[in-house]
Amino acid sequence: MENPRELFQVMTRRFGLLNKNCCSVGGCDISLIQSHILYEIDNQHEPSMQQIADTLGTDITTFSRQVQSLVKLNLVKKTPHSDDKRVYILSLTVEGKYVATTIDQQMNEYLNDVFSNMNEFEKETVIRSIKLLNEAMAKTSHCCTIPLR
Structure with a gap:
C-alpha cells in the first residue's frame, strides 16, 4: 500500500503550500493565509472578522494581524x-x-493544466475523492491538530 503521508507531503510541495508567498499580483506578495482570507471575504456576504477566522480555523489574534x-x-x-x-x-x-480575482484565475489555470493530464473519468474520480476526504476530515475529532504523543 502507498504511504498516505508521503503522498500528502509531495502534494503539499507541488501545490507550493510550503512557499513563503503563494502568489505575486501587481507587485504585492501574498502569503497563503492572506490568499485564503481574500478568497473568503470575496465569497461571503459582509462577513465579520470572527466569521472569517472561524471559517479558516485560525485564532482571532493571528487572524487580526x-x-x-x-x-x-x-x-x-x-x-x-x-x-x-x-x-x-x-x-x-x-x-x-x-x-482576489487574479489569484482565482491563476489557481483555476493551474488546476486546469493539472487536470488536462487526466481523462474525464480520472478527473471526476480525483474530485469525488477530494470531496470524500474533506467530508471524512470534517468528521474527525483531530481536525486541524496533530496529536502529540
Missing part, C-alpha cells in the same frame, strides 16, 4: 458593524477584488 497587513496593502477594508461597534465587517477594496 493578517487582516491588518491586508489593510496596510489597501486590499481589505474593516468597517464597524452598524449595530455593534465591537464587530468589524470585512470587505475587499477595488485593489483587493483585483488581487
Whole structure:
C-alpha cells in the first residue's frame, strides 16, 4: 500500500503550500493565509472578522494581524458593524477584488493544466475523492491538530 503521508507531503510541495508567498499580483506578495482570507471575504456576504477566522480555523489574534497587513496593502477594508461597534465587517477594496480575482484565475489555470493530464473519468474520480476526504476530515475529532504523543 502507498504511504498516505508521503503522498500528502509531495502534494503539499507541488501545490507550493510550503512557499513563503503563494502568489505575486501587481507587485504585492501574498502569503497563503492572506490568499485564503481574500478568497473568503470575496465569497461571503459582509462577513465579520470572527466569521472569517472561524471559517479558516485560525485564532482571532493571528487572524487580526493578517487582516491588518491586508489593510496596510489597501486590499481589505474593516468597517464597524452598524449595530455593534465591537464587530468589524470585512470587505475587499477595488485593489483587493483585483488581487482576489487574479489569484482565482491563476489557481483555476493551474488546476486546469493539472487536470488536462487526466481523462474525464480520472478527473471526476480525483474530485469525488477530494470531496470524500474533506467530508471524512470534517468528521474527525483531530481536525486541524496533530496529536502529540
